[in-house]
Amino acid sequence: MGPLGNIPLVIISVLLSVTAIIDACSNGGCKQLLEECSSTADCAAGLLCGSCPTRFDNERCIRSTFTNQFKLLNNSLPFNKYAYLTTHNSFAINGEPSHTGIPRLALPNQEDSITQQLNDGVRALMLDTYDFEDDIWLCHSFEGECNDFTAFSPAIDTLKEVEAFLAANPSELVTLILEDYVESPKGLTKVFNASGLMKYWFPVSNMPQNGQDWPLVKDMVANNQRFIVFTSERKKQESEGIAYQWNYMVENMYGDDGMNSGSCPNRVESAALNDKTKSLVLVNYFKSVPIMQSSCEDNSPELLNMLQTCYEAAGNRWANFVAVDFYKRSDGRGAFQAVDKLNGKLLCGCDDVNACAVRCLLLNLIAVCNTYIIDTSMVHMSKSKEKHLFSIFLAAWIVDNVQSIGTNTEF
Structure with a gap:
């Protein structure tokens, strides 16, 4: 039998997978x-x-579409060692009908439903919560009050979409970052209970103090604690068990003031970006006034440049959350590539998370080759050398072809 017959099945499987990716559009x-x-x-x-x-x-x-870093590699690292695509004002959806009967004046920041956002790889949602019409609503308003002309939808509707996604995807996590204006007693707790999300709740008691690492993602999944919520209201941590955002996270300035090239100032409410007693970093990159047609300019190489600037401002820490408007609009790779870069930097120091997968593949191939060279009891030495050379050739072929695929493919 030739060398191919004795090559480990895992190598053949990888070879076939890569070939399928390359051939997917080879017909032109x-x-x-x-x-x-x-x-x-x-x-x-x-x-x-x-x-x-x-x-x-x-x-x-x-x-x-996004690259699922957990499926591409694994989920064995702490929650704060990964990056997550985040939508700013996730609920402010273009074309969302009025639920009050009054024409809405608030501008949209997104154009896809919550369900579609999650299916596309968004893993953190920024929501503005208000008391309105004896319920909890999502509004894009001002002065802490929701109005008929600034209201988007009851919060329960969005939360039920999140619950359905978590139920259908048992290995995924979703984070909510709330700009919280709810003053009704236990108002948020009631709507979370009504949505069915409490069974996925990640408790404050499990969150790290003083900048320590978060629990491993695989343990969060195993414990079904896959729903992480932060509030902008300090008192809610004690009264409702909802994590006070600024105890755990630093954030840069939002809007136009956060988009100046070479500058990454912290948001007023946030500690300094280089405060390492907070283990999560959030980078905003969106204009003060959202304009759907021109948002492609923002979700562009300028976004990647800002991530580098904020990395330095945060004490050489890459962002865990990158928040954008109209996340699918770009001049090419967009926000998806930004998150791929962040995960690449966080997981293996590379510019793209797909390169981490190639690195892991090469390490596995080298280990296999070394095994064949060392273990001569299974086959004759000449066969071992033959397979070793074949494996090296195969590794080189895979690297050449995987790199040619580009960064727009999940594999």
């Missing part, structure tokens, strides 16, 4: 990243047909 029928298109059906898997008038003429295929 799929448009690749930044190629012109007329509809999303023209684009390869993981891409959509989008526009960015200030960056390119005509519509082009741009990235539309």
